[in-house]
Amino acid sequence: MVVNNNIFDREFVVLDGAMGTMLQARGLELGGIPEVLNITNPDMITEIHKEYINAGSNIVYTNTFGANRYKMKDAGHSVEELIAAGVSNARKACEGTDTLVALDIGPIGQLLEPTGTLSFEEAYDMFKQQIIAGKDADVIVFETMTDLLELKAGVLAAKENSELPILCTMTFEQNMRTFTGCSVSAMALTLEGLGVDAIGVNCSLGPKELKPVVEEMSKWTRLPIIVKANAGLPDPVTNTYDITPSQFAEYMEEMLEYGVKFVGGCCGTSPEYIKSLVEMTSSHKYVKTDKTIEAAVCSATDTVVINGPRIIGERINPTGKKKFKEALLNNDMDYILNQAVEQVNGGAEILDVNVGLPGIDEKEMMIRAIKGVQSIVEVPLQIDSTIPEVLEAALRVYCGKPIVNSVNGEEKSLDTVLPLVKKYGAAVVGLTLDEGGIPKKAEERFAIAEKILNRALEYGIPKENIYIDCLTLTASAEQDGVVETLKAVNMVKTRLGLKTVLGVSNISFGLPNRELINHTFLTLALENGLDLPIINPNVATMSGSVRAYRLLKGIDKNSQEYIEAYNNVATGAAKAQTVVSDKRDLAYAISKGLKNEGADITRELLKEKDSMEIVNDILIPALDEAGSKFEAGKIFLPQLILSAEVAQAAFAVIKEEISKNGSQTVEKGKVVLATVKGDIHDIGKNIVKVLLENYGYKVIDLGKDVDYQEVVDAAITHKAKLVGLSALMTTTLVSMKETIALLRENNVDCKVVVGGAVLTESYAKEIGADYYAKDAKESVDVAKLVYGE
Amino acid sequence: MQIQEIELKAVNRAEAYRYMGFGNTEPDENIMKIIDEKEKELLGVMRPKFIFDCFDINKNDKGVELIGTTLTLKGEAVSNHLKDCDKAVIMCATISQDVDKLIRQNEISNIFGALVLDGLANAAVEQLCDVAELFISATMPEYNRTWRFGVGYGDFPMDTQKEFLNILNAPKYVGVCANDNNILTPRKSVTCVIGLSKKEVDGEASCSKCNFKDKCAISKEGGSCGGKQ
Incomplete structure (x- = not known):
């Protein structure tokens, strides 16, 4: 359904005010489910909508904020019934007016992985159900969101199951971040990329306090901005809000200059506040912002602006690395995560993630790697694969705005990769090669870069999201090529005005003292306009060159970053000696x-x-x-x-x-370890893992919140004679029992050892475990027993 | 309803050592240095917050009803806890998601660091609750308060968690949710009930009143997990 009344043609769009406040004033008990009223008291809901419409709202939000299947579990009505009734009540209230109905969607009410146990895919599914149920609305609104990944799941569900315009607002605190640490820039970069129609803020603060948030947001987006503020701050004793409708409008007026087009109220606001917004906006014009946005990528918490050379860490890549390949074959995620932490400590600002290896399911591994790496480091990622399916799987679950590595000048590549880049709002690396291979001359590579740029623009990808890789050739084999690469970088940078990427380390292949060549080439490339060197940041001279370059070029103002990086080096060494x-x-x-x-x-x-x-x-x-x-x-x-x-x-x-x-390590036996389904406390299991590994056992660590079947599958695949299960809470002991039952049902030939704070030996027996280990040391004793040592 | 964000300048180290598993002993100098560093990291990322609301209560066959809400606190233990009270405060406290992340990071490459942080974080969230209790008392000086009674303690059902958080609007105001197994997320979070009365009430938790008094290892060694022996 396409909106018949184009809301974006209006100068300003006035939204409604609080629903919850109005319902409580009408006697809704705390803890009561507001959405049920859509069915039990539709007149009351319609009446509230009408009050806002009479006050001048151009859009009213349906009473469906929490109408998802988690929150509505005990509501006595299905999500479909509650949402259909909600939309119908709002529609009824709008009859005879040009006010539109927005399907209101709030947070699910459970935290996503890794802090919580809800997966991205489950979240997507829940939102999809709501969106389909609300198909008769005119607009979809996501509001009060704090987790960028949850919001992304919602936006994708909306985009893929509806044609309606999408408005998104998140809730920021005074520190300019949401509870989950999402920054304003990350929100704007990610959501504009995903193609929503307007973004903004709602709730938590009054309009006065939200001003800096809105100002910051305006720097990172070209989209119209939404502000749905609270009626000031609540009085801690009376719970009443502290600003009047006219003050509310005055503060909101101050934000119009930042490109605010949608105005409304959240907690504590009433039709009076909306009325004052209608009056206030009537004397203004929407300030459209046609600004250029700086090239930047982000995770939810960290935004990396490419306004100088930024280091991309190259180490998460199995090419030429025996240990890495082994880790991939063994599903050893910790190895990859360690590489991530090490590189960030070495100075990487973005990490390339490549898990391509014959014999593994690259798509599944990529999803695990992206989720895993994002759960422990803050830096943005570069998704590196030659398979479009793998790229798309990673783009879906990535939280923030990533880089796609890569597209090239071949028609097939352009036609498959660029639509993904556009859909998910990523930045993309364009390799200057095509059907004819890598051209020798700089001019030819430049021509391919230009072709990639033009094609990307046709797909609607903004220029600032295209980074060109002019390709490093090995100096030992193609010495003349070095100068051509540098020249091409320079041309792309100065003539096309695009950011540039280069994998640096390849230059020295086959030569002695590779570090020296790498380091010198890096410096030359930086001087020719390289923005994103892909290097091994753990080599001090490599990350050091980038830092020194930034200082010498005046990018690192007052040498601050440089001093921060090196000031403690000397004292650190002295400390280590003591x-x-x-x-x-x-x-x-x-x-x-x-x-x-x-x-x-x-x-x-x-x-x-x-x-x-x-x-x-x-x-x-x-x-x-x-x-x-x-x-x-x-x-x-x-x-x-x-x-x-x-x-x-x-x-x-x-x-x-x-x-x-070249000799083989002696392995005493395999042990599958898991923290059971529903439980997220895995420190105990991780301690057991360290001890078992020390004693020479190979641990297959399935992590936390592990499905019963996954444990069974791992025990069978790895032929593990011992399975260790951990649970900390009484509520998850039942998962332990179920996991053991499933192992027995499948006749898996293994012993089971269980442990965890609330377990007792007798309970362990009762649920069918073979052994109970009261601590990590005892689990080693059990392993020795099972493997006969 | 009130929300407060506070700053903790140091973690109660004796408590933290106990959570880490040192019993009542003090770690040696080498370990102490690591704990010092980890404490700094923890204090750098945590954002201690609590939210609470106070309700009149009505005791009936089903349990203790919080008037004006849909919630009835069930179980003998909590009814007994509130037996002399006129009001009940329900509270949720957390030291935030970033702590979970910090522990997760340490678990990858430094499991000892993770263990230390976990213990420090447990101590910190209890300290936060102590501060919250004092704050609550200060806002209602005419009342005496009971010690805090955790959701899930004794026969107080864990499945109260979702409704409890919903009444406080805790997901929105302090970012605390429960998963399908009623485990609070972020992990270092607490939900509890505090009784208020104009009469004298039992304001201090102690081992003698605890459900676990017969099986508790800490108590056997002469220690206590917060209250007195």
């Missing part, structure tokens, strides 16, 4: 929890001892000793864990040595 004790003894390091020293000593020891000798004669006895002290109550859990971590660092050094020598 920790090193005289006793260069691995057992001592383990007992005292000296992690770095443990790794260093192991390196030294490897010069004189065989690796298995170190494991059997030093590491395992030291761990055993820590274990016995723990059992005897001489040390406590934290000391045990700290010792385990030191041992883990020592094992890492040993494993590296073993893999260098």
Whole structure:
């Protein structure tokens, strides 16, 4: 259904005021379900809408804010019934006027993963149900949102199941962020990219307090802005709001200059406030903003503006990395997440994510990698795959505005990748190659860049979202090509005004002292206009070159970033030295929890001892000793864990040595670990994992909130003789029971060990577990029993 | 209804050590240094907030009804807790999502750090509740208050959680929700009931009144998880 009355043609659109406030004034009990009134008392709802229409509202929001299947579980009516009634009540109130009906959708009321347990896909499904149920509305409104990913699920559900215009407002606090940490810029960049029709703010604060939020928003969007503010701030004792309708309008008036087109009220507002907005807007013109938006990408919390060179970390990529490939084949997400943390600590501002490897389901792995990496680091990501299906899967679940790596000048690539970039509002890397391969000359690469730009513009992708990669060739093989690449970068930058990307490390392939070549090429490229070097940020000279360049070019004002990065380096080293004790003894390091020293000593020891000798004669006895002290109550859990971590660092050094020598590590057996369905407390399970790994067991870690079937599948696939299940809460013990039941039902040949704060030995027996481990140390004992050591 | 955001300048370390699993002992100097660092990280990201509302109550066969709401507090334990009270305050406190993220980050590469942060965060959320209790008392000085009684404690059903949060509008005002298993998210959050009375009431939690008094390891070692022995 297309809106017959184009709301965007109006100078201003006046929305309605609070629904909840009005319902409570009419006797709705706290905790009562407002949406039920759509069916039980439709006249009352229609009456409220009419009051707002009479006050001058051009759009009224249906009484369906919480009408999703989670919140309506006990409502006694289906989502479809409640929403249809809600739309019909509003429609009835609008009869004889040109006021439009907006299908109102609020947050689901549960937190999405990783903080909560609701998945993106479930959220999408819930919103889809609401959108289909509300198909007779004129507009779809998402309001009071705090989680950008939840809102994205809603917007995609709306876009894919309806033709109606979409308005989105989020709720910001005075620190200019939502509860989940979403920034104003991230909201604007992401939602404009997704193609919604207007964005803005509602609730939490009054118009006076919202002004800085709206001002900030106007810097990041060309869309009309919505402000639906509270009637000031509530009085803590009386719960009444502190500004009058005329003050409300005055403060709202001050925000019109930022491109506000939609005005309305939230908590504490009434038809009086709306009336004053109608009067106020009648003497103004909408300030359309035709500004250019800076090139930027974001996660929900971090926006990276590409106004100088920004480092893209290249390490999440299996090409040429044996360990990475192994990690992918073993589904070892922690390996990837560690790479993410390491690179961010090294100075990466964006991370490239590539998990393409023959023999794995790249799409599934990409979804897991994107969700996993976003759950632990804040930096925006660059989604790197050659398969459009994989790109799309990642684009859906990504929270924020990512970069797509990549499209190229081939017709097929342009036609498949660019529509995805447009639909999901991403930035895109355009590779200057086409059906004819990589042209030798800069001019030819420039021509491909131009073609990509034009095609992207035709698809409606804004210019600032196109970054061109002029392609680094290996200097040892094509020495003349180096200058051509640099020249092409320069041309693209200056003549097309586009941002540029280069994978730097390839330049030195096949040459000795690669770091020197990489570093020198990087500096040359930066001087020729490179914006986004893709490098290994863990190499100090590489990230250092970018920092130094920013300083020398005056981009890093007052050398602030540079000083922040290096000021503590010297003191850090001094500090590290003081920790090193005289006793260069691995057992001592383990007992005292000296992690770095443990790794260093192991390196030294490897010069004189065989690796298995170190494991059997030093590491395992030291761990055993820590274990016995723990059992005897001489040390406590934290000391045990700290010792385990030191041992883990020592094992890492040993494993590296073993893999260098090409020999195989000895694996004592596989253990599948999971925190059960519904439970999110997985620290206990993670502690068990560290200890088991130390003792040489291969742990298949399924994470938290794990489906019953997933545990069964993993136990079968990996032929694990032992499955460990963890639950912290009484409410999730039932999931533990169900998981065990399913394992038994499927006759999986494995023993089950359970643990967690609320478990007891007798309960463990009752739910059919084979073993109960009261702590991490006991789970190792169980593993030894099962695998016969 | 009132919402307050407060600042905690330090974490109650003795409590934190207990949550970490040190019992009543103090960690050595090396570990202490790490805990110092982690405490700084935690204080840097956490945003302690609480929201509460106060209701007249009506005790009947079903439990304790909060007048003006749909909620009835069920279970013998909570009825007993509120037996001498005229009003009940329901509260939700949290130290926010960023703490969950910080712990998650540590779990990837530094499980000891995660354990330390987890313990510090547990102590911090209890401290926040202590502050909230004092604040509530200060707003209603004419009343005496009981100690805070957590949702899910004893026979107070966990499935009260959703309605409880809904009445406080906690998802909107402090960002706290419950999942399908009634676990609060963000993790370091608390929901509880505090009774108010003009009579003298039992204002202090203690081990002797606790449901877990016979099985509690802390109590056996002479410690206590917040109240007195």
